[in-house]
Amino acid sequence: MSTKPYFQLYAHNIAVKGSTRSAIYDLQRQDIVLIPNVLHRVLRHLVQHPWRETQQAFAPGNPVVFQQYIDFLLRKDLGFFLHNPASFPALSLAWNSPHHVQNAVISYAFAHYHLGAVLAQLDQLQCQHLELRLRLPGQNWPEVLALFEQMAAMSFASVSLLLAYSEAVPDEQQLRLLYEHFPKIQHIIVHDAPYGAPSAAHPEHVVFVTADLQREQPRDRYIVNSEFFTEAMRFNPYYNRKLCVDDAGYIKNCLLQPKRFANVNTTRLATVLQDADFQELWHAAPDQTVGLQDSELRYAHFSADYLVRDTGSGLFNRVSHPAAVPALDLVDVV
Structure with a gap:
């Protein structure tokens, strides 16, 4: 293990927690690495604590297991050891667009x-x-x-x-x-x-x-990049x-x-x-959509789902897409 006191992910790698597993979004390589939820908790702890403190918090009697997690992250080139975390600020996750219509x-x-x-x-x-x-x-x-x-x-x-x-x-x-x-x-x-x-x-x-x-209907697909990620954190990228x-x-x-x-x-x-x-x-952001808000892939999911807001919870529900509307009689439409 390194003599440098801290370990953190590169700024372009963002850990996202899901209900049963988590994911690291590699926004530079446009890739997703799936991880267990326990590793997500380890990564959150590492943000504010030296790696030795994190090891004691999660694997006090089994440093080999902790080392395996670190080796996995290093092998995937997702993180690095360092002395001063303040010298490597987090990536801005703000999303802005000058266009009224994208x-x-x-x-x-x-x-x-x-x-x-x-x-x-x-x-x-x-x-x-x-x-x-x-x-x-x-x-x-x-x-x-x-x-x-x-x-x-x-x-x-x-x-x-x-x-x-x-x-x-x-x-x-x-x-x-x-x-x-x-x-x-x-x-x-x-x-x-x-x-x-x-x-x-x-x-x-x-x-x-x-x-x-x-x-x-457009097919569901997954898109991994910084622009899509930051937009999906606050908005629905399809709408x-x-x-x-x-x-x-x-x-x-x-x-x-x-x-x-x-x-x-x-x-x-x-x-x-x-x-x-x-x-x-x-x-209708993924975090506000029933059935998607707990998915570790929610910030990469591009879908044309038909969404309806539930007035009670305020959340959006994905429903079956309505059949395409038949052609209208346009004689009087002027």
Whole structure:
């Protein structure tokens, strides 16, 4: 054992306790190391006490067991011995974003509202990521190109284009040219296609798929990095600062949910964003979600679960996602 009096995790390694086991989030390597809860208690004690005091507190008659824990952490390169813990401050876990909207999902069928006006509002809100879902009813491709010309000077850092397959959808060569011409495009996906095939030139960015992405719920996955971790400590990363507009122009938290707040034809996006009811799911953090709050993986869990707040406890419950709402009769929606 080292002659240095203290042992601690590197600042980018954060220990998180779960109900039956704990985890160390290695935010630099974007990895998670699972540990027993007793080791989590040891690590908390080590934050304020020399390692010899911690050994006496947890394994006074069995230093070999304590040594095994330390050797495990060293082998995984998760921590180090030191003389002065004050010289190695903890990583700031504050989360801030200058953007009023981080992520927008816009569904449009070239009717019922003016898409260019909605994009201009998103630009004013400093929206970072746009997912544009289009259904081409006819020869509207020139309009699509004009929209991307408009977006070239806007705030979007990235744009994903989802096209519902139809005879009006351009061929792979035209889609490739669009992708190559506009650097902001991250992906072009033609979904509900009769075949699945990637672009020969850009197989990871331009692709035809058979799945119907209009109605498919995003899959749960795990994301490990400092930005996601700090956001998940206070917010729900799926809903936080997210805004959706459906084909009819209704503003929602998620296109798959039936709840709608206003219509873009009558209400500006900025007005809806200030509504506490609209922001409720932003604050459905993992620590406030039943069934997730005791998981050691809660700060890495990205899920599109349909959440409903329990008025008694104030906690959010994950419920079965409602079926996608059938297409509305839009004749009178203007």
